[in-house]
Amino acid sequence: MLRWRLLMSVVFIAGLVGLIWLDAQAATPGSWLMPLALAVSVLACEEMLQLLAARDLRPAPWVCYLGCLSIVASNYASIWATGPLTRLEWTLTAFALSLLASFFAEMRRYERPGQTMERLGAAVLTLGYVGVLLSFVVQMRLLGPNGAYGIAALASLVIVVKMCDIGAYTVGRLVGRTKLAPTLSPGKTIEGCAGGIAFALFGAWVWQSMLLPALVTATPETTSSPPTWGWIAFGLLVGLAGMLGDLAESLIKRDVGRKDSSSWMPGFGGVLDVIDSILIAAPVAYLCWIFHLVGP
Template identity: 40%
Template sequence: MLAWRVTISAILIPLLVLIFYLDARAGESSPWLLVLVTLLGLRAVWELTELLRPRIPQLNFPLMCLCVIAIMVGSWWPHLRPDPPELLDLTPLALALCFSVMLLCAVEARRFQAPGHSWENLGTETFIVCYIGLLLAMTAQLRWVAGEQAGYLVIGSLVLCTKGADVGAYFAGKRFGKRKLAPVLSPGKTWEGVVGAVLGAALCGWLWLTFAPGWFVPDAKACPWYYALLYGGVISLAGMVGDLCESLLKRDVGRKDSAALLPGFGGLLDLLDSVLYAGPVALLLWKVLPLATWM
C-alpha cells in the first residue's frame, strides 16, 4: 500500500506543479487556478452529498454546486478586473456567500411540503457550501496575500507544511506512538504523532521560507527562522484538526473514506482535509507575521 501511495503521489505532484506553472505564467488573474479550485470544490461537494445521502436523501446537489461556483467567482472577482486591488478585497466573496445562503433558504421554502425535513436539508446544504466553498475560496487567497510574484511561494508553504506534518506524524506515531489522541474518532492517531507532525511541519516551513523565496521574488530575503518554525508548527496543528473534523463527518455516517477515488488515499476530501482547515489559518499568518520580507 505504501508503494502504491508513493506511485500515485509521483503522478499527482508533477501534474499539480505543471498546473501551477501554467497559472503563474497566465498572470495575476490566475485562470488555471480558478478552474482547478472550482473542479475540486464540485467534486468535494459531490463526495459530501453522497456521504450524507442515506441520511438526508433530499439534498439539492445542483444548487450546492451553483453556490460553490458563485463563491469561487466572487473570491476571484477583484483579480479579474483590469485594475486589481493592492490589498485583498473579500467583499465579492462575502456577497456571494450571503446570496448563496439566501438562495438555499428560498429554494427550501419553495419545495416545502410537510414539517420534519427542512431544517436538516437547509442546515446540511448550508454547511456543505460553507465547508467546501468558503474554506477553498479563502485558501485560494494565498495566491495574492504576499503579492502576485510570491503566490506560489505562499501556496507551496501550505502544501509542504501540511504534508510534512503528515510524514512526521506517520513516522513518529509508528515508531513511538502509545497514547491515543482520539481513540473513538481516529484510533490510529497518537500524541506522539502530534509531536512528530509539529516537528515535521516546522522543519519544512523553515527550509521552504529560508531557501525558496529567492526562486519567486528577486533579491527576497528569508524571514526570521523563529517565525518560519512558528508558521510550520501552527499549520500542522490546524491541519490535524481538519483531519479529525473530516473523520467526524465520515464516522458519524459509518464510513472510513469519503469516496473511492484513489486506492490507498480514499476520496478527494481525504486528500484535502488538512489543507482545507490549514488554508485560512495560513492566510491569517501571512497577514499578521512578517513572513513576506519583500513587502
C-alpha cells in the same frame, strides 16, 4: 497498497508542481490553478453530498454545486472587476447569495415539518466547509500586487501541511502507542502528532531558508525575509490546524459511518480525504501572511 499510494503521490505532486509553474509564468494569477480549484470544489461538494445522504440529509444539490462554484469563482472576480468590493467581500457576497438560494430551494420543497432545518443546516455546512474554506486556499495564490507572492504563500501552506501529514503518518506507524482520539480516529496517536509537528517545523524551515530564496529572488516584493521565529510559529500553527482539519473530516465520516469520503482514488479515498487538512489550515496560513508573521 503502500506502493500504489507512493506512486499516486508522485503523480499528484508532479502534476501540481507543473500547474503551479505554469501559473507562475502566466500574466494573470490563477490562470492555470483556477480551473483546478473549480474542479476540486465540484468534486468535494459531490463527496459532501454523499456523506450527508448517508444520514438522510439531502440539501438541494443544485444549490450546493452552484453555490460552491460561485463562492470559489468569486475570489477571482476582483482581478477583472472594478468596484467597491474587496476580494473577501466578493466571497462573502457569494456565500450570502448561496444561503438565500438555499432558503428559496427549501421553500419550493416544503411539504411537512421536521426536515427543512436539517436540510438548511446541511447546505450551510457544505457551502462553508467546501466553498468558503477552499476560498482561503485560492486567496493564498492571490496575495500581493497582482499575486506577486501568491505562489510562495500557496506553496508554504501545502509544504507545511503535507510535511505534517507525512510526519504524523510515519512516526505514528513506527512508534505510535498512545491514542490521540480513540473514539473519533483510532489510528491517530500522540506520538504521531508530535512527529507531524516536528516535520511541519522542518518543512517551514526548509521552505524559508532554502526554497523560498531560490524561487522568488527575481520578484522584489517577495525578497524581504521575516524573522526565523515567524516561520517557526507558522509551522506550529499551520501544522496544528492541519491536524485539526484531518480530525474534522474524521468527525464527519465517523458520524455518517464512512471510512473515506469516496473511493475513486485507491489508497487515498476521495478529494476531501486529500485536502481535509489544507482546508482548515488555509485560514490560519492566510492570517499569518496578511499580518506579516511570514512573508513580505
